[in-house]
Amino acid sequence: MSIAALKPMTVEEQAITAKKAAKTLSMLTTEEKNEALRITANELEHSYEEILKANEEDLSKGKEKGYDKAYMDRLALTQERIGDFAEGLRQVADLPDPTGDVLSEWTLENGLNVQEVRVPLGVIGMIYEARPNVTADAAGLALKSGNSIVLKGGSSALSSNMKIVEVMHRALEKTKIPKEAVQFIASTDRAATQQLFTMKEHIDVLIPRGGASLINAVVENATVPVLETGVGNCHIYVDNKADVEKALNIIINAKTDRPAVCNAAETLIVHKDWLKENSDQLAKAIKDHGITLHGDEMAADALLNVVPAGEEDWANEYLSLDLAVKTVGTLEEAIDHIDQYGTKHSEAIITEDRETADRFMQLVDAAALYHNASTRFTDGSALGFGAEIGISTQKLHARGPMGLPALTTVKFMMRGNGQIR
Amino acid sequence: MSIAALKPMTVEEQAITAKKAAKTLSMLTTEEKNEALRITANELEHSYEEILKANEEDLSKGKEKGYDKAYMDRLALTQERIGDFAEGLRQVADLPDPTGDVLSEWTLENGLNVQEVRVPLGVIGMIYEARPNVTADAAGLALKSGNSIVLKGGSSALSSNMKIVEVMHRALEKTKIPKEAVQFIASTDRAATQQLFTMKEHIDVLIPRGGASLINAVVENATVPVLETGVGNCHIYVDNKADVEKALNIIINAKTDRPAVCNAAETLIVHKDWLKENSDQLAKAIKDHGITLHGDEMAADALLNVVPAGEEDWANEYLSLDLAVKTVGTLEEAIDHIDQYGTKHSEAIITEDRETADRFMQLVDAAALYHNASTRFTDGSALGFGAEIGISTQKLHARGPMGLPALTTVKFMMRGNGQIR
Missing domain, CATH: 3.40.605.10 (Aldehyde Dehydrogenase; Chain A, domain 1)
Structure with a gap:
């Protein structure tokens, strides 16, 4: 030996x-x-x-x-x-x-x-x-x-x-x-x-x-x-100018593809006007994929079977089929929420408005920012880096x-x- | 107000x-x-x-x-x-x-x-x-x-x-x-x-x-x-194939130009064969510039007025006109000494042998490595970076x-x- x-x-x-x-x-x-x-x-x-x-x-x-x-x-x-x-x-x-x-x-x-x-x-x-x-x-x-x-x-x-x-x-x-x-x-x-x-x-x-x-x-x-490395409390912000199909596909993918990994979505932030118009389709997609929602009052009113959300939900990296839902009236509210609870890992905006997307990507402080794509791409092999030793959530x-x-x-x-x- | x-x-x-x-x-x-x-x-x-x-x-x-x-x-x-x-x-x-x-x-x-x-x-x-x-x-x-x-x-x-x-x-x-x-x-x-x-x-x-x-x-x-940032216990290694004029100029410059800064030299490591041949010229240059030497036994024998050096001298960032002198028989001994006492700031080799210089620069672990030049150049404005916020002695x-x-x-x-x- x-x-x-x-x-x-x-x-x-x-x-x-x-x-x-x-x-x-x-x-x-x-x-x-x-x-x-x-x-x-x-x-x-x-x-x-x-x-x-x-x-x-x-x-x-x-x-x-x-x-x-x-x-x-x-x-x-x-x-x-x-x-x-x-x-x-x-x-x-x-x-x-x-x-x-x-x-x-x-x-x-x-x-x-x-x-x-x-x-x-x-x-x-x-x-x-x-x-x-x-x-x-x-x-x-x-x-x-x-x-x-x-x-x-x-x-x-x-x-x-x-x-x-x-x-x-x-x-x-x-x-x-x-x-x-x-x-x-x-x-x-x-x-x-x-x-x-x-x-x-x-x-x-x-x-x-x-x-x-x-x-x-x-x-x-x-x-x-x-x-x-590691902890990802990732958000998807659905803007009032979001395309419905893109939004639903991305929400479901980011939450359900591999719920236990760090680039999975944990909170859906949704503009209240978009929610009003698309609540039925969103509720159906959520239900079809076995996702449990934890939402604020407005989310509870618009969607089905919503567990009331508290502080701990906004901060939680569920790593499961649970998803917190926060409703907002403006981009700034969405960014403030991410500033307060995000872990600077991966954050996405769904919108057809390029200016709003640029503002989100410039103002949100995170390693990876997405416009109209799933947070699941934050991964060395998915992004074409080859193998990775981990995902850094620090800045230095x-x-x-x-x-x-x-x-x-x-x-x-x-x-x-x-x-x- | x-x-x-x-x-x-x-x-x-x-x-x-x-x-x-x-x-x-x-x-x-x-x-x-x-x-x-x-x-x-x-x-x-x-x-x-x-x-x-x-x-x-x-x-x-x-x-x-x-x-x-x-x-x-x-x-x-x-x-x-x-x-x-x-x-x-x-x-x-x-x-x-x-x-x-x-x-x-x-x-x-x-x-x-x-x-x-x-x-x-x-x-x-x-x-x-x-x-x-x-x-x-x-x-x-x-x-x-x-x-x-x-x-x-x-x-x-x-x-x-x-x-x-x-x-x-x-x-x-x-x-x-x-x-x-x-x-x-x-x-x-x-x-x-x-x-x-x-x-x-x-x-x-x-x-x-x-x-x-x-x-x-x-x-x-x-x-x-x-x-x-900061602490620099910098060494100059004078190899047995060092040019005398370059060696003396660089030693004097690195020690005396601004003794209180981090890129000033603190220890001279000298090959014993070079020392034997050039001790008179080195002793004169040291004396002319008011430098106090702290050396090992062989250095004390070859040079004048050498204070006996101990552990604390090898580790000391003098920031004054004091200089430690260590004699070695091989490049490897010099590198080992730097490994043990250096602060990974700036390290120089004086030699006319390019292969020896390359080996030194590859094996010594420091931010700045010099072949035939003064350690005093480790400075944002001297190296052409423009202003600097400090000199990093870390690796990340x-x-x-x-x-x-x-x-x-x-x-x-x-x-x-x-x-x-």
């Missing part, structure tokens, strides 16, 4: 080991990294039986603990899902390598040449919950962009994650990427996670992926810079879907022949 | 007011912002007498408190220095406006148009020390990039800062920029500053400018994202000198005709 992650290293030793490996990794060519990712993909595919066996352990423990069906589903692996990991790694291998790109270059009057060059961040700390696919996906994106990664997955997927990392290490041993570039924290001790929060010297960025409480715990306690560094460039920083490289000031 | 900043608003009310003003500001044209900056520049120039009077109060309090000469110098204003603020605002007006730039644009197969557009961050919280010029400089950069700013200056410059803000407010009243976009926290209560640290809803980024203890206090206690968002683009984020704007997933 030579698997570094399974040796009893401390979390700090793991981070230091990862940092050292990052230096080696940063010197590799794109082709060397791509080949390593493809070899790792093959190894994962061939090792599906041992991975499924490890996954069985997690599943039986999960059953004992009485996890619900949705949770068990996220935890469960199949041969096909393992094939998807492998395919994901191959897709990352096919993406362009952002590192080494010269973003800008100029020469000062004194002859000093200045280059701004994209380089890896160094070591990424990834803190996530039950889904074992994140283990392979995140490692793939990190390695392709020249970064080491320290993984801390949810304890309910511990056996699966450890096995996936073991298989990845076995594969990396046949490649130029040092296997030490992928570290997995096997301890389920909460203190182990918290150590990651303040290890500024060894970890360059933390990426938490999961529910609001996980993300808040990281943001509030970390001194290591955080890439905040990266905003919206984060592909490989979000895992890089820059260096300014100055070359001279003795220039002084 | 209608000066918002001088009304007894709470810090939270000031931040909310700034956020509201940021919306108005974000809708202005570049020309409207530029005109406002020019009017403000004129008003500051014309108001020099009242600003100098306010500055007198700070200076006489400073004298009572026995501040040292360097500190008093940073605090002191003259008509000329006020003219420099004004000129700085005019230069910012002349810089290109980054907001509104479409950074990328594409159309998906389904017809959905995607634009990545640069937009203001919103509200910037600026926490700084004694220098009153930061008040006008930071406000100018914030306004030009469409951001409101909440200023918290050092209490020793309180009268000067309040007067500068009063004059700026008077000028802004004649312009399209709402004067509420510039907020100044007049309270000298430490709690007022700390409130800024956690006001995530109203403040988008904190920028601390000053010494290491100020910056660390912000980084450790803030939940608002921080742009970390912005790295190195930060001009106007560092004060922006992006929005993804999607325009469709009913697209759903």
Whole structure:
């Protein structure tokens, strides 16, 4: 057994080991990294039986603990899902390598040449919950962009994650990427996670992926810079000049296509004139798709079976077939509501009036703004970024879907022949 | 008196007011912002007498408190220095406006148009020390990039800062920029500053400018994202293939041109073979420029009057005419030393061997890497960025000198005709 992650290293030793490996990794060519990712993909595919066996352990423990069906589903692996990991790694291998790109270059009057060059961040700390696919996906994106990664997955997927990392290490041993570039924290001790929060010297960025409480715990306690991802309380504003068919299609799609994801709609804001005219059609569409409405008084009067909505509904990321409905008289009221309750993720306006749409898109402060389209497009693969490490809901560094460039920083490289000031 | 900043608003009310003003500001044209900056520049120039009077109060309090000469110098204003603020605002007006730039644009197969557009961050919280010029400089950069700013200056410059803000407010009243976009926290209560640290809803980024203890206090206690600036423990590595004249010029320039700034050199790492051959010339140059050396044993043997160096010297940002000297036998030893003690600011190698230089620049993790040039060039105006809000020593968002683009984020704007997933 030579698997570094399974040796009893401390979390700090793991981070230091990862940092050292990052230096080696940063010197590799794109082709060397791509080949390593493809070899790792093959190894994962061939090792599906041992991975499924490890996954069985997690599943039986999960059953004992009485996890619900949705949770068990996220935890469960199949041969096909393992094939998807492998395919994901191959897709990352096919993406362009952002590192080494010269973003800008100029020469000062004194002859000093200045280059701004994209380089890896160094070591990424990834803190996530039950889904074992994140283990392979995140490692793939990190390695392709020249970064080491320290993984801390949810304890309910511990056996699966450890096995996936073991298989990845076995594969990396046949490649130029040092296997030490992928570290997995096997301890389920909460203190182990918290150590990651303040290890500024060894970890360059933390990426938490999961529910609001996980993300808040990281943001509030970390001194290591955080890439905040995730929570989406997304709104669809139906303006009085909205086309009925577009509005209904988009509302139903954004709410029901995948209700549990962050780019699903959670509140419908509707202009009262539009509602008056189209309440029957809206009510029918809502009913046909099994959506439960939580609305204000005017919404309750116009629609059927509306549960009275309170503060908590406006702020709620339901992640279910529930939808809050707020009626407004003006665009400004709609924007004020979004300002107050939105999470700066994805916000849509449905209108045939381009000026109103432009005003909405300029004044609403969010990563992704939509005119006459579903919020469901806020997603790296849907928007054509290739794989994504998460969707940033912060404003610094990266905003919206984060592909490989979000895992890089820059260096300014100055070359001279003795220039002084 | 209608000066918002001088009304007894709470810090939270000031931040909310700034956020509201940021919306108005974000809708202005570049020309409207530029005109406002020019009017403000004129008003500051014309108001020099009242600003100098306010500055007198700070200076006489400073004298009572026995501040040292360097500190008093940073605090002191003259008509000329006020003219420099004004000129700085005019230069910012002349810089290109980054907001509104479409950074990328594409159309998906389904017809959905995607634009990545640069937009203001919103509200910037600026926490700084004694220098009153930061008040006008930071406000100018914030306004030009469409951001409101909440200023918290050092209490020793309180009268000067309040007067500068009063004059700026008077000028802004004649312009399209709402004067509420510039907020100044007049309270000298430490709690007022700390409130800024956690006001995530109203403040988008904190920028601390000053010494290491100020910056660390912000980084450790803030939940608002921080742009970390400043501390520079910069090294010059003189390789065994270094040209003597270039090496001496660069060492002397980087150490003595302005010893108190962050891009000054603090440690000389020197290859022992080069030192053996050139110790006399180096010793003479050091002596001629009044530099005090703190060196390891080999440096002490080769040079004159060397104070023995310890751990604390390698880590020290002297900001004075002191220089640590470390001897090494290989490039790798030099890089290891920088890895251990550097602050990822500016690092230089002097060598005639391009391959060695490339290896140094690739392996050393810092914002600015120099081959055969002085570290003193890490500065927005020296590198041609125009004005800078600070020098980032972090890796996320912005790295190195930060001009106007560092004060922006992006929005993804999607325009469709009913697209759903």
